[in-house]
Amino acid sequence: MAVTSNWCRCTSCHAGYGWKDKNFDFSEEKIDCLVCHDTTGTYKKFPTDCGYPPLKDKLFAGKKLFKAVNLSYVAQHVGHTTRESCGKCHFYSGGGDGVKRGDIDSTLIAPSKEIDVHMDAKGLNFTCSTCHTTVAHEIDGRHYDSPAPGRRELAFPRYEGHRVRCESCHGVRPHKPSKKLFDWRLVKLNDHTDRVACQTCHIPLYARGKPTNIYWDWSTAGRHKDGKPIVKKGPFGRPEYHTKKGTLKWGKNLVPVYFWYNGTYSYVLPGERVEKREPVVIIRPNGSAEDPEARIFPFKPHFGKQPYDPVNKLLIVPKLFGPKGSGAFWAEFDWKKSAAAGMAAAGLPFSGQVDFIETVYYHALSHMVAPKDKALKCEACHIRQGGRLANISGVYLPGRDRLVELDKIGQALCLIALLFVSVHGLARIIISLKRK
């Protein structure tokens, strides 16, 4: 699934102002200022207008009314970005509230402390840009610099001004005693920061606000009942089946998966051959225990089943959005036509055959930091079996790891000693009883 060939639908968020085909001019004049700086809440882009807002009242999908935007009114009320203005796109990534991310959704417009200690509307009340600081409109974050800018230490203004990392404010030994002068417990917690990211303990669960999509099977898309599209709602009120999208699974309050992560990813790029070794990892976090920049980090795995060209061994860029006759899947429900149109737009070969392949990508979790009493306890990882870090290699994790042979020898010697003294003692008792 890609923006390519689906521009006018996807570019309502994937930033651009009139990005309708591959010839889009990415110069400064095409940047939409208002989508970020509107403070009135009336500036809304029409979902299928290539990133343009509606200038006349318009219905989306025959149901939802998008009112004409009064541009001069909006222009007279520009201001700092807010959680709403950023959230207009970011909370709804993947096509709906919380669908893609799992750690940001519309509850962050006014969250409680339980949901997010930093954004807590009645507490610290951070906006997105409190952490995602900007220098000349370049926003700090992993999506623009990989890894995210700044160093893993306190971000004093006299340095570079980036403060998107937890350590930017909290430092590298972040747990400080509030009453006592010295607390060994906190010293030990601080020792973890060389190998464990803050997020690992402090984001114990994800999708704590709204449900997030965890599995998306495109192969079943396109079914109709009596010539009409099907939308079957499941638990959480989200579709289990949707004719346009296929079979969907949702989750809430989910346990992340953990990997070594140095802030960069390896991506399967369009046109890159992939063997059918399932699931294909489309986005894989980079890092290992040997990498000093890597930390153990929590991720949301997003599983899917998506179209694949078994002859050329390519993931297919399908054309989903468009009018009838364009090959768009959402108009004609024919994967072959959709694949032909999408791959042509992407400039990639297509064999004419469509298969489906299980895929997964991993999304780093950095938002919705829980209150400290909800942070993971030692046993979550320091446990022989079934701990959260059961699959993390390269570190000795007390409680999980041991030298099995050493344990066996030690236990055997102690058991022999016990047996020996028992026999010896029993013999003494028997003999002394006999003597009596």
Place this chain on the structure above:
Amino acid sequence: MKQKLYLYSRFERLWHWAQAILIIFLLLTGFEIHGSLELFGYEKAYLWHVYAGVALVVLTAFAIFWHLTTGAWRHYWPVKEKIPQICYYYAVGIFRGEPHPFEKRPDQKLNPLQRLAYLLLKLILYPLQFITAFLLVSYQWWPQLGIKTTFQKVAYYHTAGAFAFLFFLIIHAYLSTTGRPWYSHLRGIILGWEEVGC
């Protein structure tokens, strides 16, 4: 002829029993951290293990000072005499009601086998556990201290030391019951006075 001897001074008795409690507690918490037991919960087990370890180091420091200043260290000086006889005693003589080949005296209250066992304990096992424990809590400062090893290796040595302590504890506790009557050694280390001779 039986006689009552004052063998263990107040400090020695305090030292002995404090060690006993600390080592048993360290074994329990340590094997919980190791993942072999579940008693206190990992966090408490870890914290109490460290506190008890520090307490044992402090106690040991006092004991070293005491042994050096009183000259009591001489009790641990290894001697060769009677070792075969003592081994024979525990294997055979004890069942035949023969007397212990070694007679305790205030100026030599430990038999040659005890001297050897306790000397090994103090010269090898204590330093092994203290050094590995120090390394395990200070691993963040290894680069500054110029220490080049792996956490895993140090943890293995510390675990091996723990098994050695457990092994010692089993044998030691049993041998404490081999007096005549069976509780006479125990009474000695509790009250200080022990009936010696037969």
